[in-house]
Amino acid sequence: MTEQTTRAHGAGSTDPLHGRVLDGRYRIEGLIARGGMARVYTAHDERLDRTVAVKVMRADLGDDEQFAARFVREARAAARLSHPNIVAVFDQGEDDGTVFLAMEYIPGRTLRDVIAAEAPLSPARALAVLEPVVSALAAAHRADIMHRDVKPENVLLADDGRVKVADFGLAKAISADTSHTATGILIGTVSYVAPELVVHGTGDARADVYAVGVILSELLTGRKPHQGESPIQVAYKHVHEDVPPPSRVVPSIPPYLDALVARATARDVTQRPADAGVLLRHLHLVQQALAAGVADDPDLTADLTPRVVSGTAELVGLEEIRERLVEEDDPLALPDLGEHTQRLAAMAPAAGATGSAVTAATAAVTVRPVGPIEPVAPLPPPRRRRRRGPLALFLAVLLAVAVGVGAWWFGYARYTSLPSVLDLTQAQATSKLQDAGFEVEIGTPVYSDDVAKGRVVSTDPDPGSRVLDGDTVTLVVSLGVEQYPVPKLAGLTLEAATKALTDTKLEVGLVTRAYSETVAEGEVISSDPAAGEQLRPGAAVDLVVSKGRRPIPVGDWVGKDADRAQKVLERRGLVVDRRTTVYSDTVPEGFVVSQSPTGGTLFRGETVNLTVSLGPELVEMPRVIGSGVEAAREKLEALGFKVEVQNSRAYIGLGYVLSSDPDAGQQVPKGSTVTLYLV
Template sequence: MQSDRHARSGTEAAGGDPTTGRLLDGRYRIGPRIARGGMASVYEATDIRLDRTVAVKIMHPGMGDDEEFAARFVREARAAARLSHPHVVAVYDQGEEDGTVYLAMELIPGHTLRDVIRKEAPMTPSRALALMEPVLSALAAAHRAGLIHRDVKPENVLIADDGRVKVADFGLAKAVSADTQHTATGGVLIGTVSYLAPELVVDGRADARADVYAAGVVLYELLTGSKPHAGDSPIQVAYKHVHEDVPPPSAVAPGIPAYVDALVARATARDRSLRPADAAVLLHQVHRVGQALADGVQDDPELTADLAPMLLHPDTGELVAVDDEVYDGSHDGEVTSPIGILPGRTVERMPAAPARTPAPVPSRPGPPPARPPARRRRWRGPVTLLLLLALVLGVAVGAWWFGWARYTSTPAVLDLTRTAAEKKLDAAGLQMELGGPDHKRLRIDGKVQDMVGQFSETVPVGRVADSDPDPGARILDGGTVTVVLSLGPERYKVPSVKGLTEDQAQDAITGKHLDFGESIGRWSDSIPAGTVLGSDPRAGTVLRPGTAVNIFISKGPKPVEVRDWTGRDADKAQAWFEDRGLVVDRGTEEYDDNVAEGHVISQTPASGTLHRGDTVKLVVSKGPELVEVPGGIIASGVDAARAKLEALGFRVDVQNSDHYLGLGYVYEMDPHSGDMVPRGSTITLFQI
């Protein structure tokens, strides 16, 4: 969707709308409103999950409660998401929160085609066709997918600041099926009245040719700066679409070549059977007209006749461009056709009937006639009859020549090879050119080359899948038949996304006409978090367009919840940490009177979360520190022995021996001199 930074008012951006500032579905931070329609409003928003700016289309409050409107809104997401085309606004996401139904889509900073019309129209035909080409390319992609836009208008054509042209709001698009049609009496008429095809007004039924009609009206508006039909009310405008033709643009903007008028007339024919079958066909005709303009051709009668079929004007006897057959009519000087009364452009003039001069009226009786009156009437009658017969024959021959004889039927070339089709057309006196909406690099005769045509699930590669005109259609002798070759089934390889960011991977996938599925997180010890590990299906897998591709994204190393091993066996602690990918540093050992040898005195960190490759430091106990009990204690005085032992850190306990005499000398000690005991141990002295 479009964001027009210059048009947005300060009040709007300040958040007068209560939706502004809301965090929708826990993902989209809603910003200022940038557009409002009949069903929904569009806001600029930030996707906080992917950190990108998007456009979010939110259904108006209360409409989500109407199941019909809600279902149509959801169909919009599914229909638009099927389209992956550089000139179609991309749809990213669709969801619902507390009754609020929304779409998240591509944001296009810039302006609309309506702004271009205001500033530049009327514009040159070349400029107008250049603007229409990407629009028709987008519609052609939709028509190939079986979708109809139904609301083609300048407001739905977005032009980015960098010049990219994108068609927006496929919200009214519908899959072509009987159960989705609406009639004017029993259903809903969808679309903008200035661009409605007559059949939409009459019975609400539409196919791809309704979009062709709307595109033709937009082209007229680019060329002239005004809409073809105006009225005091929408009903009056709709009535004119049904009962009046779009006038030739040259009537408003003189100097426009006749073949450009013919292009507009063909696209906006009220009888939809006279229009191009879809946007791809109209795009091909636009290319032909664009080439003529580029070559500086001001008048090309053959191209004009090709684009605008023939019709006989009832009053002037002139041929006018309307249809492939010559019709007769008598409606007050205008031209009749199967679709009503149509004005037309003169192509060739038919011979008119010679005027008869009335006989003079005598003022008084004259002499009797030289011959009997009966004989005079017999002479004039046959002559008059011969003149009338000659006139009728001349008109018939002219009509036969201009309406039939110089035309031939297009031969059927479907399913033929290119060479066979060219030979068959050449034998019929026709030229062949290759066309088609798609292109593909193919290996032909051992050489890789770009080939234009269209994808087909049923027609083999290189054979004719379509032709314009259709087989059996009338075409001028020596005319050109556009042959569309089959490119085979439309398939695309899954791109390699390993090592990309999530956004880059999504762009790579959608750039191959595939759909992005979902991101799946996986732990990785070697790949940084946020980097794509791969895809499912794998890179190189050949898929149909629109197939979903998932990606795997690194979540970084898997976290390890640290366990406290203080006071427990250090060997077991080391094995536990190493099993979880952690590095153990137990280079520090200390004596500890309270922790057994080989057990953990302390651990860093003692708790929390680490990742594989991180280090845990263990301080391991060597047990209590041992010292030697000194000698020279036996037979020494008790007081002197106590002082010596306490000076070495021992505690001293004095007791009387079994042989106590009261002399005050050490008779015996425990432990004995030379024994290794923990520092600070108690030594018992037995005195005599």
């Protein structure tokens, strides 16, 4: 789930990104939102001369290659979607360690702002606002992409009336190796989390449908349907309490709109629309009824109302929810509640068995026994010639009765109705059929989207068929939803990874190239979804393939400040192994005299040697006053000085040194000119 953003218009002058140009293209302007993982700025695209929104990953996370790879999933997921109600992602890049996404800029407000200012909304207005959101999710679900964080903050209403859904796929950018905890991630969106995410830690497109239903309830009533003193209590209510009908708060809401909310927010995931496309069709039916001014439509209400499922068991307690919110790093990977799901499984078959028994009893045919035949009153003795007539009639009646009884027995009475064992476990179904006097065979199992793994999908003969006692019934057991785990692809070549996916009935999706310090060129760095995640046949898996180690430019630092050179090189990931110093008459002190290597590129961790100037070498000026001019010259030239001789004002021709410039004891650059004044 995405980071909780805080609107913050304008960028403070202390923001280091303010005014910076990323990738030579995007000039950062105002800060519009900040969160635990990223900040969002307005920026000017200097190449296309337009305003965009730029999402910049937090600086201290930029060095984590795995995290950076997950961060760009939002770009890759959104790039696969083209829909007028989805915020478009234009570009993704990295600039000197700053990872960013360039997105469509939507000036306006969020649906949260609308709820705060205007809710409760009229039913027609609420559905008009929500219809483009559901349309966007339907397009995503058709592409096998879940949003995972549907909430009013992620629905943008532009000033020109457009409605856009943002942050597709960003939830998956949060990994277990970051500093984020579930407390900081899940709490912000717990009002819209589906029960199965709390109980099982997994969900599909129907989790997005649940969130839409909660938002619809909030639009109609002006308040969230489940509230509590803590996020843990709210999560508990999602699991154990139905979303109340909006008409409890606004009595004028039609019953079929209550039914739409109940259908979308059914705690039993099988009662919800299969995806946003199905929900969109339901929503259109309700919109048509509202537009026609229908106050009540019993048929529409009945069609939308979810079926009541008996045998509901408590699945998770407050303490277990608290553990999940505190201990888990990924809100979409909550720990499995094995004990509770087993308890539900143990209760459900009993309820199912009861229901099946009632069905079988209802379908059974009651056969009434044939009553005794009334005796026929004796007739007067007929004449002999008529004696064959009554006998023939009696035999005909007796034959008719025998044929009727035989037909009844062989055609109906000896048959029984096959009881239904659908949706029972294999063991429960076998036991029920054997108790009823049937033989049981197990047929070839099949995949099913509707029947849980290990439960009966169908029987041969079908339930309710007329069968003989002792007949053989073939059970077909569900393998569950047809899904395949993503194989481990990291470290494989692209060709090998493609084959591994094909062998697993999956496909290669978007292939992105990225530098890696640890993965060899041409090998897979990571996959999205990650290894082990279950996917439907034909689903696409995006791959990040290594371009090898990132070449780092050394640059030319001769004649430049050595301290700055070392700082920049180390920030780039290079190591300044040695700084030697030399005297130089031409390079100022503290500047680079030479470097090794002299340019080109290196890889992270490789070394650069710098030779730094100490400035010109200094020599102490010796005392030469009183010395003969030639002796003084010889002494100074031996020290590397140049000598110039001049007569002093007191010159009388003696040829001895009266004074010198510079004076004795001064530190003078070697090679400097010394002037001797003679007396």
